[in-house]
Amino acid sequence: MNLRLVPLLAVLASLPLAAQSQAPRALEVPHRQFTLANGLTVILHQDGSVPIAAVNVWYHVGSANERQGRTGLAHLFEHLMFEGSKHVMEGEFDTRLESAGANNNGSTNNDRTNYYIDLPSNALELSLFLESDRMGYLLDTMSPERVNGQRDVVKNERRQSYENRPYGMASIEIDKMLWPAGHPYSWPTIGYMEDLTAASHEDVVAFFKTYYAPNNATLVIAGDIDLDRTQALVEKWFSEIPSGPRVPAISPPPAQLTDVKRQTLTDQVRLPRLYLGWLTPRTYAPGDAALDVLASVLSGGKNSRLYKRLVYDTQMAQDVSAFQQSGALGSSFLIVATARPGHTVEEMQTAIDEEIERLRRQPPDAREVQRAVNQVEASFYRRMERVGGFGGKADQLNAYHGAGGGPDYFAEDLARYTSLSPADVQAAVVRWLPRDRRVELVVLPEVKR
Amino acid sequence: MTVESTKTDQPQRTRRTFLHEGRKVFFVFFLMASFGVLCGENVFVLLAQQRPDRTKAPELGPAPQLTLPPIQKRALSNGLPVWIVETHEVPLVQITLVVLAGSGDDPAGTFGVGSLTAAMLDEGAGSRSALEIADVVEFLGATLTTTSSFDSSAVRLNVPVARLSEALPVMADVALRPAFPQAELDRLRQERLTALLQARDDPASIAAMAFARIVFGNTHRYGTGAAGTAATLKAFTTADLRAFHSALYQPTNATLVVAGDTTAAAILPQLEQQFGGWKATAPVKRAEVPAAAQLTRGQITIVDKPDAEQSQIRIGWVGVPRATPDYFPLVVLNTTLGGSFTSRLNQNLRETHGYSYGASSAFDMRLSSGPFVAAAGVQTDKTADALREFFNELNGIAASRSAPRSWRSRRTTSRSASRRSSRPPPICRVRSRSSSSTRCPRPTSSAMSPACRRSRRTRCRRPPRATCSRRGSRSWSWATGARSSRASARSAWAPCAS
Numbered sequence: 023m024n025l026r027l028v029p030l031l032a033v034l035a036s037l038p039l040a041a042q043s044q045a046p047r048a049l050e051v052p053h054r055q056f057t058l059a060n061g062l063t064v065i066l067h068q069d070g071s072v073p074i075a076a077v078n079v080w081y082h083v084g085s086a087n088e089r090q091g092r093t094g095l096a097h098l099f100e101h102l103m104f105e106g107s108k109h110v111m112e113g114e115f116d117t118r119l120e121s122a123g124a125n126n127n128g129s130t131n132n133d134r135t136n137y138y139i140d141l142p143s144n145a146l147e148l149s150l151f152l153e154s155d156r157m158g159y160l161l162d163t164m165s166p167e168r169v170n171g172q173r174d175v176v177k178n179e180r181r182q183s184y185e186n187r188p189y190g191m192a193s194i195e196i197d198k199m200l201w202p203a204g205h206p207y208s209w210p211t212i213g214y215m216e217d218l219t220a221a222s223h224e225d226v227v228a229f230f231k232t233y234y235a236p237n238n239a240t241l242v243i244a245g246d247i248d249l250d251r252t253q254a255l256v257e258k259w260f261s262e263i264p265s266g267p268r269v270p271a272i273s274p275p276p277a278q279l280t281d282v283k284r285q286t287l288t289d290q291v292r293l294p295r296l297y298l299g300w301l302t303p304r305t306y307a308p309g310d311a312a313l314d315v316l317a318s319v320l321s322g323g324k325n326s327r328l329y330k331r332l333v334y335d336t337q338m339a340q341d342v343s344a345f346q347q348s349g350a351l352g353s354s355f356l357i358v359a360t361a362r363p364g365h366t367v368e369e370m371q372t373a374i375d376e377e378i379e380r381l382r383r384q385p386p387d388a389r390e391v392q393r394a395v396n397q398v399e400a401s402f403y404r405r406m407e408r409v410g411g412f413g414g415k416a417d418q419l420n421a422y423h424g425a426g427g428g429p430d431y432f433a434e435d436l437a438r439y440t441s442l443s444p445a446d447v448q449a450a451v452v453r454w455l456p457r458d459r460r461v462e463l464v465v466l467p468e469v470k471r
Numbered sequence: 472m473t474v475e476s477t478k479t480d481q482p483q484r485t486r487r488t489f490l491h492e493g494r495k496v497f498f499v500f501f502l503m504a505s506f507g508v509l510c511g512e513n514v515f516v517l518l519a520q521q522r523p524d525r526t527k528a529p530e531l532g533p534a535p536q537l538t539l540p541p542i543q544k545r546a547l548s549n550g551l552p553v554w555i556v557e558t559h560e561v562p563l564v565q566i567t568l569v570v571l572a573g574s575g576d577d578p579a580g581t582f583g584v585g586s587l588t589a590a591m592l593d594e595g596a597g598s599r600s601a602l603e604i605a606d607v608v609e610f611l612g613a614t615l616t617t618t619s620s621f622d623s624s625a626v627r628l629n630v631p632v633a634r635l636s637e638a639l640p641v642m643a644d645v646a647l648r649p650a651f652p653q654a655e656l657d658r659l660r661q662e663r664l665t666a667l668l669q670a671r672d673d674p675a676s677i678a679a680m681a682f683a684r685i686v687f688g689n690t691h692r693y694g695t696g697a698a699g700t701a702a703t704l705k706a707f708t709t710a711d712l713r714a715f716h717s718a719l720y721q722p723t724n725a726t727l728v729v730a731g732d733t734t735a736a737a738i739l740p741q742l743e744q745q746f747g748g749w750k751a752t753a754p755v756k757r758a759e760v761p762a763a764a765q766l767t768r769g770q771i772t773i774v775d776k777p778d779a780e781q782s783q784i785r786i787g788w789v790g791v792p793r794a795t796p797d798y799f800p801l802v803v804l805n806t807t808l809g810g811s812f813t814s815r816l817n818q819n820l821r822e823t824h825g826y827s828y829g830a831s832s833a834f835d836m837r838l839s840s841g842p843f844v845a846a847a848g849v850q851t852d853k854t855a856d857a858l859r860e861f862f863n864e865l866n867g868i869a870a871s872r873s874a875p876r877s878w879r880s881r882r883t884t885s886r887s888a889s890r891r892s893s894r895p896p897p898i899c900r901v902r903s904r905s906s907s908s909t910r911c912p913r914p915t916s917s918a919m920s921p922a923c924r925r926s927r928r929t930r931c932r933r934p935p936r937a938t939c940s941r942r943g944s945r946s947w948s949w950a951t952g953a954r955s956s957r958a959s960a961r962s963a964w965a966p967c968a969s
Contacts, residue, residue, distance in 0.1 A: 071558075072537065097930045108525070109525040109526065113813075117811045126814075128928050144534055147529040148528055148529050150529075151525070154523075171822070174824075175822075178827050178828045180820075180850070181780040181828075181848070182848045183779055183828075185780040185781075186779060187673070188669070188672035211930050212930050259523050290672065291664070292669060292671065320608070321849070333657070336659065340666070340669070360722055381819040393606065396610055399612055400630075401857055404563065407560070407561050
């Protein structure tokens, strides 16, 4: 039983709302943060625009915490979190919430697993009851049959999203090429099919006991809430859940590319596609934001360098995209382009390499960088428009907290972008996109039999 | 990117179209004609000291009051209606010009002209080229998109309010003064033709297109995707687009909708300046999409693609128009049948049997009767079993009215025999080797933002309902496969998953 509340860390200073919008308002998300005796970190944010609230829980475990032979377990486990707990019958989690007008979902990536319930404000306590019950009492009703049931669903998720999707296997392959064997980013979050088959009830039990404890979770509640009442309700429903053991640290092997790795896959597709990949700095590390902006300079909009050259001018490609895929243990930068009929991956690769080379020699124009940064800035405001769902304010508070910057890291995060100069973007190209240390994956149409 | 096709005259030929290069996908199309119905304060110390009572779930309090900001309905001097909703939480403004002109207005033989017209609006307008428009809009941190559906088209501007006065003239140029340059038409044409080709790689796209064709036929507008066919795409001239634009994009046939951090007093003068001089040129005559004939018999079409890991199933028929007096009952019905996670179809196909990652149903209500469709991707070796369960649910909901249904039966418990009893209709397998037209869109990979890209590693518990785009949720239209996003409508850092 916990009565010891950590005092508010955040000052609930009201936002200095600019009277007119000529000056952008501060991207500030006032919040109250406290930690229960069992280690559960709680972050509350009040936004009464509409009478809804978001309950958002992050468990700091993802597919990077898995071991080889049991890939996909973190995500399979996420599915099982909706299947009932000691005081919530199978199916009741969803029926109670949907009956109340709430909706919910969860997702898993390499680094974390998140769950949200978006609810009308009168369903807050119901949601906390359900959320706390699966945090504290999930194993009481877990069974091999339940595991089997969601195993089938997850295998169908994999079929739908990978095997049966055009170019679907390429992302699995490229991660395998980028990361060294044994590195947890080398396997897919969805898991290998044989590992999904192998996952057992015992694995699920052990996974829960290792990772699903209040001290490895963060609870954000944002929206139309009364802070004191909500804090009291959190105390009521979560305090009794015991702490778990310290979560084992991940110790990945060093990841470095030392030469060019090439591979060709075939798929039942009509057009060839080229993937170029590099290993880049982890999320929030120096270089990460510059690579986001570089991605925009390369493929964000009609005037971006690769889009304009490959898709707009020469029309050798149907599409091209570049993006920094950021992770807590490291990131990758990918360029993906699909050849138009009559064109080849070689043509596209030559053009892409010339454009990268141009940026290596000369920084982008100031306007190109400013255009990208302005879009980033506007996107920060767009993200402020909703509290719930994936990417809403509640989820983002949890993301920033998990990254170690403090929940209200919005302004600091934006400053990572607004402080960039063209020279920074050029430096990122020079440092992180070497031509002789990367992966090159080509997907070709299967030859007709 | 919306594209697809038409080319065939008969359902039978259509089937062939989808069969020819069968390999990966094992498709099943089902059409059933006559199912009959479609029908506080410091209380926390006290609370924290006692263990909560978990034997019963907390009661819901009274439903909260939802107080929506009023819609301020005004008009410009030329009669163009302006609807304004003030929301001052975030310094953004959304301005949408809705034009009552969509693919439903495509004249016979020119299917796709409405969609292409909308797509071409920002490819050169006023004094700016396509590249200049993109540059100025992106520099302002704005998004400017042009979209169309079967019922209407729209130009949408989302902009930081501090940049509104700079972005608004560009929006007005795009909506009112598009240039329709030949070179840009040629470029978009190739992009769409290639997208048609690529659609044939994607099981869900093929299923959506084939389904529409079989339910509505090749002459009814709803039988062909919004973007038309390879044949019509190849034939369009800039004159076709100009004619469509000048006939239907008129102030008497449009409405401006404003939502965001502004006031009527602040925004109306700007709108008057940009849109007040827009003059009607001729009376607007919209094409009326006739009600499609309902199917008269059950029919099944299979596209066989050996080695496919899943079968894409679409079951449906001609649904209802949006104006149906049954609108609200149907919304409730569909929520129960296939419109929510706890719906019968999803519970059965996914939770009870594990055949699928998700099953759903939807009424696509348009000005005229759009399709009703129930859909899922199911593992190939459970295709027949999955069909049986589809029909159990489709028949069951017609039979049981709205009687409450006991919670899903799991494989962990016993299933009642009656829920497994009905048999699916006989399956006829159709094969074809011929290749012909292509169909349907798939989003270009470049239409995804970095954040969405990042989320490729993210697995969700349930399929995302909306495509990941900066415009937020856009629903997928089963029947048309229509998505209005375009290659040029890329944006940065749209939050879809973190």
